[in-house]
Amino acid sequence: MICAFSVFTPVEHEDSYRYLASARRVVRPGGHFVFSCWPMGVEGAKDLFLDQARSDFAERWSSVRNVTTSEDYMT
DSSP: OEEESSSSTTSOHHHHHHHHHHHHHHSOTTOOEEEOOOBTTSTTHHHHHHHHHHSOHHHHTTSOOOOOBOHHHHO
């Protein structure tokens, strides 16, 4: 079993993909991978996304990122 809570929040989508691919590789058949993420459908996520989108690149990366995602991306 792998647990990844709050791992994907500050991670860009491409890196989330790599992490998920590695998890799939190492979890045994019948094993479990439990994780949390911040999907756009959760209250406040869209506002957070729009706030981040208004910031330029340097400002976004001057602190810990809060990356929103979707269930489709995580699937």
